[in-house]
Amino acid sequence: MLKDGVLTNVPFGWAAGGNLTILCPNGSKWVWEGLGECAQDARDMASVYLGLLSILCFMMSSLPQYYSSCKTGNMDSALSIWFLLLWLGGDSCNLVGSFLADQLPLQTYTAVYYVLADLLMLAMYLYYKMKNRMGERRSVLYAVGVAFVLGFAANFADPPGRVATRHEAVPSASRGRALLSTADVAASFTPKEIIGFSIGSISSVLYLFSRLPQIRTNFKRKSTKGVSFFLFALVILGNMMYGLSVLLKNPDQGQGENSYVIHHLPWLVGSLGTLVLDLFITIQFISYRKAADGLNASISETAPLVGS
Numbered sequence: 001m002l003k004d005g006v007l008t009n010v011p012f013g014w015a016a017g018g019n020l021t022i023l024c025p026n027g028s029k030w031v032w033e034g035l036g037e038c039a040q041d042a043r044d045m046a047s048v049y050l051g052l053l054s055i056l057c058f059m060m061s062s063l064p065q066y067y068s069s070c071k072t073g074n075m076d077s078a079l080s081i082w083f084l085l086l087w088l089g090g091d092s093c094n095l096v097g098s099f100l101a102d103q104l105p106l107q108t109y110t111a112v113y114y115v116l117a118d119l120l121m122l123a124m125y126l127y128y129k130m131k132n133r134m135g136e137r138r139s140v141l142y143a144v145g146v147a148f149v150l151g152f153a154a155n156f157a158d159p160p161g162r163v164a165t166r167h168e169a170v171p172s173a174s175r176g177r178a179l180l181s182t183a184d185v186a187a188s189f190t191p192k193e194i195i196g197f198s199i200g201s202i203s204s205v206l207y208l209f210s211r212l213p214q215i216r217t218n219f220k221r222k223s224t225k226g227v228s229f230f231l232f233a234l235v236i237l238g239n240m241m242y243g244l245s246v247l248l249k250n251p252d253q254g255q256g257e258n259s260y261v262i263h264h265l266p267w268l269v270g271s272l273g274t275l276v277l278d279l280f281i282t283i284q285f286i287s288y289r290k291a292a293d294g295l296n297a298s299i300s301e302t303a304p305l306v307g308s
Contacts, residue, residue, distance in 0.1 A: 078226025100196025
């Protein structure tokens with residue numbers, strides 16, 4: 001929406017169709033009206049499609065873990081509580097930072113789902129923790145920690161419907177990426193964006209550290225039993241598409257390539273950085289599964305001899 005000469009984002013599905021020709025010439029109507037985002041060329045459309053696919057991957061990623069937890073009932077021992085808490089903390093900061101730093105609409109929608117999925121997975125963890133009667137007092141402390149994180153997020157988050165200010169836009173029939181453009185200097189951070197950028201940076205650090213407790217838990221158990229491989233496989237795929245979606249998007253008019261990347265850097269580090277650690281966890285799945293298969297084969301070979 002154009003307000004006092006400034007291009008602004010609007011809530012999901014609230015974009016006024018009359019502004020499409022003025023603010024987003026040759027843009028996709030369904031992307032503008034449905035996502036509040038301007039997609040004018042093939043690169044923009046590829047960014048949108050990859051962003052939607054990443055959301056689908058993240059939505060599906062939690063389902064295998066829910067099934068595995070219900071089937072085995074050992075979620076409290078298979079998953080690290082610090083993995084879940086740091087993941088929730090990273091997603092909460094991601095959500096707050098996305099609002100304050102005025103990230104792409106798809107980034108914000110994805111961040112909302114992240115937090116909801118994390119809360120459900122954490123609730124299941126606490127359920128099995130209490131059900132198995134292991135460390136009930138610790139469960140209370142973990143719940144207090146979650147409440148603190150959510151309270152922190154509530155204090156800083158803007159309402160979803162609040163309009164986020166964008167850089168001034170100059171309508172153009174075609175937009176391209178300007179490498180090393182001098183316009184980078186003009187596209188500076190506002191105080192609100194600085195706060196959002198800082199919180200987004202905290203989010204990326206929490207994402208990176210969240211994998212370390214799970215890697216340690218797998219290493220101590222010498223097993224990944226009870227942890228769904230498809231959880232990490234779909235997260236890897238989702239993070240890859242998420243990062244590509246951000247990188248493929250054309251910068252705003254008047255914003256150069258360098259400025260665009262810097263504005264989105266914490267979110268790129270959070271997605272592509274954790275991808276590397278998730279690949280390491282994938283290696284743990286493969287190595288521990290081979291070790292378990294070898295042990296089972298050895299037992300099956302010696303069983304008749306012992307029986308005789």
